[in-house]
């Protein structure tokens with residue numbers, strides 16, 4: 001890899017570094033509650049960060065945020081991260097948003113759906129109610145347990161990367177949905193070339209990612225939610241506009257997760273509180289009232305410590321996720 005930093009998406013050298021981490025810091029952020037596994041993952045991370053540190057950088061031209069080195073986590077890293085039973089949420093804002101969009105599309109008896117990185121198939125189950133048969137619904141999944149569950153639910157699922165999916169006997173797709181996948185990938189060009197190859201003319205593409213604008217704000221306050229090499233990409237509206245122009249997709253709509261203010265504040269304080277308890281090794285108490293008061297008091301202190309965040313979360317663009325709805329441009333390959 002060239003040591004000269006440039007944006008992996010647009011090639012610009014007009015960059016701003018947001019933060020950098022040593023491998024042991026990244027390990028602690030990824031696995032805060034288990035020092036042994038944290039040390040193991042740090043060791044694996046140090047093997048791919050050639051100059052010792054990993055950084056997160058923003059491109060001023062397309063606003064794509066990316067890890068440097070721009071290299072995604074490998075199998076060794078993910079197997080340490082997910083060595084315990086991993087449960088997938090059955091419901092997510094982006095699933096319901098995508099269903100709303102699908103309800104307004106003209107889905108016919110021949111329409112086809114693909115979900116790369118389908119987890120345990122929770123979205124496919126919801127979406128399948130809109131399709132005449134499961135035989136038109138396809139997916140990929142990296143985790144073997146996920147593949148098994150998706151197949152048990154009656155959907156087609158391949159344990160392979162979408163960049164090689166065209167090698168399977170599959171139809172072209174009218175609808176492609178990717179939820180919380182793209183931020184893990186370091187091969188955007190190949191991914192979009194594959195999406196173009198796999199999609200039919202006029203196809204719809206829905207992509208949900210963490211809200212990059214919110215995460216860049218958090219970085220200013222020392223709260224790093226995109227930890228490389230697990231998250232190696234960050235997206236904002238302007239990034240998707242660039243992607244659409246570059247790969248031939250028109251933006252139909254971009255939405256940010258609608259959340260009530262107390263929900264956003266609670267989520268932020270709950271996560272900060274848990275990290276504080278783990279990192280400071282605060283002893284617990286069996287007395288529920290004492291624990292309740294302690295938790296309440298700590299959250300209050302955290303709210304004061306992060307007062308600018310509390311104020312920022314009042315804005316409507318500070319939801320957790322971002323979903324873009326693209327339609328393939330006529331004549332685009």
Ligand SMILES: [Zn+2]
Pocket residue numbers: 007008009010011012059060061062063064
């Ligand atoms: Zn760029």
